[in-house]
Amino acid sequence: MNWHQQPKEKLEHILQVTAGTGLDHGQAKARLKQVGPNTLEEKKKVPGWLLFLNQFQDTMILILLGATAISAALGEYIDAITIIFIVIMNGILGFIQENKAEKSLDALKELASPTITVRRNGQWKTIPSMEAVPGDIVKLTGGDKVSADIRLLEANGLTAEESALTGESFPVQKTADVLNEDDISIGEKQNMVFAGTLITKGYATGVIVATGMKTEMGKIAHLLSSSEKNETPLQRRLAHLGTMLITGALILTGLVVVLGIMQGQPMYKMFLSGVSLAVAAIPEGLPAIVTVVLALGVQRMIKRNAIVRQLPAVETLGCASVICSDKTGTLTQNKMKVTALWDGSGLSLRKPKKSFQKTKNEKLLTYGALCTQITVDSTHSQTAANSDMKGDPTENALLEAAASCGIELNMLLSNHKVERDFPFDSERKRMSVLVKNKKGESFIITKGAPDILLERASHIDTNGRIERLSTYKKNEVKQTIGYMANKALRTIAVAYRPLKAGETINSADAAERNLIFLGVEGMIDPPRQEAKDAIMECRQAGIKTIMITGDHKDTAAAIARDIGLLPEYGLVITGKEWNQATDKEKQKLMQRAYVFARVSPEDKLNIVNVLKKQGHIVAMTGDGVNDAPALKSADIGIAMGKTGTDVAKEASALILRDDNFSTIRSAIKEGRNIYENIRKFIRYMLASNVGEILVMLFAVMLGMPLPLVAIQILWINLITDGLPAMALGLDQPENNVMKRPPRSAKESIFARGMGWKIISRGFLIGCVTLLGFMTALHEQPNDLIRAQTIAFSTLVMAQLIHVFDCRTNQTIFDRNPFENKYLTAAVLSSIFLLLLVIYTPMLQPIFHTTPLSAMEWALVLALASIPTFALAGKTLFRQTNVRKAKAS
Numbered sequence: 001m002n003w004h005q006q007p008k009e010k011l012e013h014i015l016q017v018t019a020g021t022g023l024d025h026g027q028a029k030a031r032l033k034q035v036g037p038n039t040l041e042e043k044k045k046v047p048g049w050l051l052f053l054n055q056f057q058d059t060m061i062l063i064l065l066g067a068t069a070i071s072a073a074l075g076e077y078i079d080a081i082t083i084i085f086i087v088i089m090n091g092i093l094g095f096i097q098e099n100k101a102e103k104s105l106d107a108l109k110e111l112a113s114p115t116i117t118v119r120r121n122g123q124w125k126t127i128p129s130m131e132a133v134p135g136d137i138v139k140l141t142g143g144d145k146v147s148a149d150i151r152l153l154e155a156n157g158l159t160a161e162e163s164a165l166t167g168e169s170f171p172v173q174k175t176a177d178v179l180n181e182d183d184i185s186i187g188e189k190q191n192m193v194f195a196g197t198l199i200t201k202g203y204a205t206g207v208i209v210a211t212g213m214k215t216e217m218g219k220i221a222h223l224l225s226s227s228e229k230n231e232t233p234l235q236r237r238l239a240h241l242g243t244m245l246i247t248g249a250l251i252l253t254g255l256v257v258v259l260g261i262m263q264g265q266p267m268y269k270m271f272l273s274g275v276s277l278a279v280a281a282i283p284e285g286l287p288a289i290v291t292v293v294l295a296l297g298v299q300r301m302i303k304r305n306a307i308v309r310q311l312p313a314v315e316t317l318g319c320a321s322v323i324c325s326d327k328t329g330t331l332t333q334n335k336m337k338v339t340a341l342w343d344g345s346g347l348s349l350r351k352p353k354k355s356f357q358k359t360k361n362e363k364l365l366t367y368g369a370l371c372t373q374i375t376v377d378s379t380h381s382q383t384a385a386n387s388d389m390k391g392d393p394t395e396n397a398l399l400e401a402a403a404s405c406g407i408e409l410n411m412l413l414s415n416h417k418v419e420r421d422f423p424f425d426s427e428r429k430r431m432s433v434l435v436k437n438k439k440g441e442s443f444i445i446t447k448g449a450p451d452i453l454l455e456r457a458s459h460i461d462t463n464g465r466i467e468r469l470s471t472y473k474k475n476e477v478k479q480t481i482g483y484m485a486n487k488a489l490r491t492i493a494v495a496y497r498p499l500k501a502g503e504t505i506n507s508a509d510a511a512e513r514n515l516i517f518l519g520v521e522g523m524i525d526p527p528r529q530e531a532k533d534a535i536m537e538c539r540q541a542g543i544k545t546i547m548i549t550g551d552h553k554d555t556a557a558a559i560a561r562d563i564g565l566l567p568e569y570g571l572v573i574t575g576k577e578w579n580q581a582t583d584k585e586k587q588k589l590m591q592r593a594y595v596f597a598r599v600s601p602e603d604k605l606n607i608v609n610v611l612k613k614q615g616h617i618v619a620m621t622g623d624g625v626n627d628a629p630a631l632k633s634a635d636i637g638i639a640m641g642k643t644g645t646d647v648a649k650e651a652s653a654l655i656l657r658d659d660n661f662s663t664i665r666s667a668i669k670e671g672r673n674i675y676e677n678i679r680k681f682i683r684y685m686l687a688s689n690v691g692e693i694l695v696m697l698f699a700v701m702l703g704m705p706l707p708l709v710a711i712q713i714l715w716i717n718l719i720t721d722g723l724p725a726m727a728l729g730l731d732q733p734e735n736n737v738m739k740r741p742p743r744s745a746k747e748s749i750f751a752r753g754m755g756w757k758i759i760s761r762g763f764l765i766g767c768v769t770l771l772g773f774m775t776a777l778h779e780q781p782n783d784l785i786r787a788q789t790i791a792f793s794t795l796v797m798a799q800l801i802h803v804f805d806c807r808t809n810q811t812i813f814d815r816n817p818f819e820n821k822y823l824t825a826a827v828l829s830s831i832f833l834l835l836l837v838i839y840t841p842m843l844q845p846i847f848h849t850t851p852l853s854a855m856e857w858a859l860v861l862a863l864a865s866i867p868t869f870a871l872a873g874k875t876l877f878r879q880t881n882v883r884k885a886k887a888s
């Protein structure tokens with residue numbers, strides 16, 4: 001269908017809808033049922049059974065199964081069945097982990113799902129884009145992401161960025177006019193916008209002509225990089241590490257097998273033990289646990305209102321060294337109320353719960369209320385403004401101030417018609433409307449940052465008397481702005497200009513000149529109390545907070561001081577000052593910069609780049625279309641969930657559901673903790689594996705019998721690697737996570753002494769296990785099963801004690817070991833599984849075990865404690881010595 005050639009009436013006819021009222025709920029429901037949800041079909045999901053089977057794809061597991069088949073052929077049925085049982089249990093565990101990871105990631109996708117504003121039963125309603133259907137009448141404004149193919153019915157200064165479809169990144173102008181050309185490309189269909197593209201500016205209404213896979217985007221969806229992997233740098237590094245670990249483990253186990261055979265051990269037994277050892281020593285669960293820990297961490301972040309859009313951000317968050325934050329709504333409450341008015345005749349202050357004097361301030365309040373997006377939208381929507389209409393808090397405050405004096409919006413709208421508008425943008429810092437009153441007089445009203453409006457005004461209106469704006473008067477206005485700003489008030493000036501007969505206005509620039517200055521409205525926007533604590537905590541964590549705002553220098557400084565962001569020596573820099581500085585000066589200024597005021601989105605990008613050049617990892621907030629480049633360029637772009645545009649969200653790695661600064665702090669804390677938890681279980685798993693390999697290697701080197709049989713090795717792998725490692729990944733943060741500086745992004749996973757800890761603990765675990773085995777053999781040389789049971793128990797217990805040590809970078813005594821309930825439960829279940837195979841008479845022959853006496857348990861526990869407690873003792877001893885040395 002050539003939608004672009006159809007006139008409005010034809011479109012309404014084909015799509016069975018009336019533009020003025022939209023679809024009714026019943027129609028929409030029926031169409032949704034007929035055409036399906038407005039989503040792009042995703043790559044076919046891996047079914048559960050396949051995910052389960054995938055667990056056995058691992059080469060080592062396949063070799064093990066091969067070895068098991070050989071043992072079955074040799075008549076060792078019980079061995080074979082047990083190995084298969086353990087392998088299946090391992091597979092189930094892996095399946096649960098991967099399934100959980102996938103489910104959590106899916107849940108994240110749903111959270112970030114977009115919305116669309118449609119007209120249903122005559123009312124504008126915001127619904128999930130998924131529910132939009134062909135025939136829906138929709139409203140689009142600058143910053144929206146288009147979620148269906150739409151033929152425009154009305155367009156006002158609309159531009160769209162269609163690079164996702166056409167590759168052209170420069171925004172194109174759109175119109176609602178019918179196009180006659182027959183066969184034209186997507187890029188030429190100027191009266192249509194397409195799913196997946198972005199509205200950069202303007203306002204439009206239109207009718208949906210295609211949804212889901214029927215859209216132009218849907219048609220090429222299969223060409224898109226649907227296989228795009230959301231992997232973090234750490235996951236990539238771990239994949240690399242995995243290959244090294246596998247090689248290392250294979251070489252060592254190969255050595256064990258060769259030495260064993262040379263010592264005269266039976267070949268078949270050595271082969272089975274070797275393969276089991278390789279299966280145990282290769283941390284095959286590592287990638288899945290990393291994903292689960294990341295995904296669960298991300299879910300915890302959601303509970304704290306931070307939505308992660310890109311998984312790598314979780315890691316980068318932990319490295320953040322600077323947060324560049326917006327002021328309004330993020331550091332302040334965005335609950336604005338006009339408390340001061342100034343017009344030519346002087347200042348009026350509003351007492352709490354009182355209104356201003358209508359007679360004195362009527363014109364300022366009226367014009368302030370008329371020049372708002374709500375009046376514009378009410379005009380466009382051809383319905384009277386209704387209380388559901390949500391405006392920007394700044395504008396709501398202006399409307400409320402007017403309404404409190406009886407100047408109601410509906411009354412204003414019945415007496416005036418907004419004929420054109422030039423919407424607010426943070427570059428111009430002002431907006432204008434062209435209004436016609438009942439007498440037929442047309443005039444421009446502009447409102448915006450007072451310093452900027454002053455530059456565009458030539459006259460001033462004092463109680464209806466219009467005079468030239470003298471330098472004296474200008475200074476009076478500036479003093480007033482300064483007075484209000486120092487009281488942390490946000491200031492908005494209002495100005496106007498009657499249009500001459502026949503004058504046409506083609507651009508914002510033409511509208512906003514030779515203005516008559518009317519006055520200034522000052523509004524409070526109380527700081528968020530929680531921001532104060534968050535800024536302090538970030539400072540302790542070595543993270544600098546910088547405020548970047550479009551607001552006035554003094555207002556910004558007053559609020560920054562109030563929330564403890566601006567230290568005595570800190571600088572407040574305006575966008576103008578920043579742009580005048582040379583690159584070298586900028587580097588220097590940045591050292592002491594804490595507040596950037598009256599900046600434009602372009603300056604934001606420059607600030608990010610200077611910070612990055614200084615080696616910072618930058619988190620940057622933003623909400624508008626123009627913020628997108630800065631958000632993309634920052635290491636962690638953070639969009640506002642409530643006030644942010646789709647464009648800003650699209651460019652970000654993180655979305656703050658509550659727009660609150662303290663949420664960033666929580667996300668950083670969580671990011672740091674997730675990374676530490678990953679380090680914790682890697683440390684635990686690798687030290688355990690080193691211990692397992694070494695005990696076998698030492699034994700064959702010393703010409704001793706094998707301390708563990710194949711099934712014991714596999715059982716150890718099952719009960720110590722699975723649940724305890726997962727539980728470590730869910731550990732609570734240490735008290736000092738936010739008391740140490742951010743880690744370097746280039747830091748190795750083994751940094752800060754972890755490599756040494758893995759090797760030393762692993763070595764000791766191997767040694768004590770061997771010692772237990774040798775002691776038992778020395779006492780009763782003929783009872784190999786007893787010695788093996790002691791070795792088996794010592795190895796398991798040493799790992800289960802060591803797991804508590806892994807919770808901290810200090811010693812086991814520095815944290816309450818039982819604080820992590822999951823870990824305690826996992827360890828108890830592992831102990832139970834150990835006792836089960838030692839004390840169940842039926843299982844004893846299968847696992848080659850025998851019950852141990854109390855004395856033997858005392859030996860096992862004493863030996864198993866050594867790796868953890870001996871080294872903790874050593875650290876404590878050293879700390880005491882350092883303390884003593886400091887004291888003396």
Ligand code: ATP
Nearest residue numbers: 326327328424426429431447448449491549550551
């Ligand atoms: P932040 O960037 O921290 O959110 P901000 O909201 O003050 O701060 P902008 O939204 O860019 O930054 O606003 C800059 C200035 O523009 C404000 O100080 C105000 O004077 C003016 N302004 C803000 N909103 C409007 C509006 N809706 N209409 C006209 N002028 C506005």
